[in-house]
Amino acid sequence: MEKISQVLHDDFIGKSVAVRGWVYRIRTSKKLAFIIIRDSTGIIQAVANSERLSEKIFSDLSSLKVESSLSIEGIVRKDERSVAGYEIDIVSAHVFQNNDKFPISRDLGEEFLLDNRHLWLRSREMTAVTKIRSTIFKAFSDFYYSRGFYQVQPPLMVSTATEGGSTLFKVPFFGDEVNLTQSSQFYLETFIFSLENVFTISPSFRAEKSRTWRHLTEYWHAEAECAWIGNEEMMNIEEDMIRYIVEKVLESNIPELKELGRDIEALRKATAPFPRIRYEKLIEMANSFGLDLKYGDDLGADEERKIMVHFDTPIFVTHFPRELKTFYHMPDPGNPNVILCHDLLAPEGYGEIVGGGERIWDLQTLEQRMKEYNLNPEEYYWYLDLRRYGSVPHSGFGMGLDRVALWIMHLDTITNAIPYPRTVRRTKP
RNA sequence: GCCGUUGUAGCUUAGCUGGUAGAGCACUCGGCUGUUAACCGAGCGGUCGUCGGUUCGAAUCCGACCAGCGGCGCCA
Numbered sequence: 001m002e003k004i005s006q007v008l009h010d011d012f013i014g015k016s017v018a019v020r021g022w023v024y025r026i027r028t029s030k031k032l033a034f035i036i037i038r039d040s041t042g043i044i045q046a047v048a049n050s051e052r053l054s055e056k057i058f059s060d061l062s063s064l065k066v067e068s069s070l071s072i073e074g075i076v077r078k079d080e081r082s083v084a085g086y087e088i089d090i091v092s093a094h095v096f097q098n099n100d101k102f103p104i105s106r107d108l109g110e111e112f113l114l115d116n117r118h119l120w121l122r123s124r125e126m127t128a129v130t131k132i133r134s135t136i137f138k139a140f141s142d143f144y145y146s147r148g149f150y151q152v153q154p155p156l157m158v159s160t161a162t163e164g165g166s167t168l169f170k171v172p173f174f175g176d177e178v179n180l181t182q183s184s185q186f187y188l189e190t191f192i193f194s195l196e197n198v199f200t201i202s203p204s205f206r207a208e209k210s211r212t213w214r215h216l217t218e219y220w221h222a223e224a225e226c227a228w229i230g231n232e233e234m235m236n237i238e239e240d241m242i243r244y245i246v247e248k249v250l251e252s253n254i255p256e257l258k259e260l261g262r263d264i265e266a267l268r269k270a271t272a273p274f275p276r277i278r279y280e281k282l283i284e285m286a287n288s289f290g291l292d293l294k295y296g297d298d299l300g301a302d303e304e305r306k307i308m309v310h311f312d313t314p315i316f317v318t319h320f321p322r323e324l325k326t327f328y329h330m331p332d333p334g335n336p337n338v339i340l341c342h343d344l345l346a347p348e349g350y351g352e353i354v355g356g357g358e359r360i361w362d363l364q365t366l367e368q369r370m371k372e373y374n375l376n377p378e379e380y381y382w383y384l385d386l387r388r389y390g391s392v393p394h395s396g397f398g399m400g401l402d403r404v405a406l407w408i409m410h411l412d413t414i415t416n417a418i419p420y421p422r423t424v425r426r427t428k429p
Numbered sequence: 430g431c432c433g434u435u436g437u438a439g440c441u442u443a444g445c446u447g448g449u450a451g452a453g454c455a456c457u458c459g460g461c462u463g464u465u466a467a468c469c470g471a472g473c474g475g476u477c478g479u480c481g482g483u484u485c486g487a488a489u490c491c492g493a494c495c496a497g498c499g500g501c502g503c504c505a
Contacts, residue, residue, distance in 0.1 A: 025464095027462095028464095029460095029461065029462055029463095031462095034463075034467095045464090066455090081464075081465075083465060102455085103440080105441095105455045105466090108441070109440075110498085183505085206503085206504070208503055208504070209502095210501095210504075211499075211500070211501085212499095212501075212502090212503095215503085215504070216505090219505065220505095300502075301500090301502090352505065353505065355504080355505060398505060400504090400505030402505085403505060425498090
């Protein structure tokens with residue numbers, strides 16, 4: 001039994017092969033049936049010729065419908081007339097299931113395809129998306145393993161908030177209540193005292209009623225935390241990591257990128273060095289692009305889009321004003337009104353994909369900041385304990401892998417970048 | 430939380446100023462072809478989101494309700 005992509009080579013010409021898969025397209029006539037068969041590796045055209053097959057087999061094959069499953073044996077021929085350039089003359093066939101009409105045909109609406117995502121998953125587009133995601137997820141882990149990081153598994157059910165309490169999902173818990181995690185950062189920080197450098201890929205949940213092209217309520221959060229390093233060094237590592245992911249996709253997924261119509265040269269440009277721009281400089285720059293921002297304004301989706309069409313690579317934006325970020329960020333010793341943090345904005349208008357920076361590691365400063373944010377120190381006793389026993393400078397980041405996938409594939413909405421999107425209005429299929 | 434929009438066959442849709450519905454895809458049958466999202470002919474398939482109102486007459490106008498979609502904010 002061969003995989004279809006294997007068969008698409010001159011080595012197989014004239015040889016007998018067996019492939020199995022699903023009917024991708026079928027066209028029939030009295031004497032011939034053209035069946036395009038799909039498996040996980042690709043598509044190939046097979047021809048059933050009534051003169052060479054028994055009447056039974058020919059009529060069985062002719063009556064197949066899209067997505068029927070079968071296996072065939074036949075002789076490979078090079079043929080310009082076939083979609084993939086090669087063709088199999090069917091000698092024998094076995095039909096596993098000749099199904100009823102497949103619900104998905106052409107000219108379909110976005111909503112219908114989302115309702116039928118379990119079936120649409122078989123489409124060439126979704127196959128390309130899921131293959132590229134696989135590369136991205138693997139590349140992320142591989143990168144950190146190669147740097148000597150440990151992968152850790154934080155809890156998903158938690159009793160404390162990381163960002164704001166209003167966006168937490170509450171889940172019943174033995175008569176009590178627990179939250180679904182929004183970020184594993186605090187737990188990752190607990191690991192650095194034994195492992196120093198750690199990462200995780202785990203889901204995060206946000207109960208924000210966001211209805212935008214780049215928000216999911218359940219998304220794949222890639223996070224890392226490193227002992228002994230500061231904001232600058234953290235950015236160096238992230239830059240290498242992003243570049244590694246893009247390179248791996250370019251190495252492994254050119255056919256899939258083409259399938260999605262991705263401008264591959266534009267993606268290749270993203271592997272150049274990433275500019276680092278201080279927040280206040282970025283405001284000036286944005287205004288020179290025609291925006292109207294003042295110091296202290298946060299960057300909205302429109303602003304990020306308008307800024308990022310001017311860059312080929314992602315850019316780091318650093319030194320945000322304190323008020324724009326949450327409590328655990330380290331103030332800049334040179335200017336305590338700004339913090340040692342960074343956002344990474346993806347090019348081609350995609351905007352924020354990473355948020356990170358140096359963490360406050362001094363107990364007093366952290367306690368004071370928590371007071372300013374009205375957080376109860378008792379709930380965070382374990383987080384504060386980290387600053388009591390052998391505290392060290394450290395930095396980390398969180399990256400939305402689905403957003404990275406969205407940008408790398410140049411799709412128009414995040415729901416197309418994940419197989420089963422969970423949004424404020426969708427939990428099916 | 431705010432703003433905007435849509436609801437007509439399984440799916441994608443046409444239907445302007447009111448005269449009780451047309452098409453493409455899918456499916457079935459037939460024809461034809463080395464076909465490429467094939468093509469040609471026929472068939473199947475719709476109480477036009479729901480309820481109420483105006484009218485001789487409502488998919489079309491009005492009202493209420495229901496459901497869906499898009500964008501912003503929030504963030505990754």
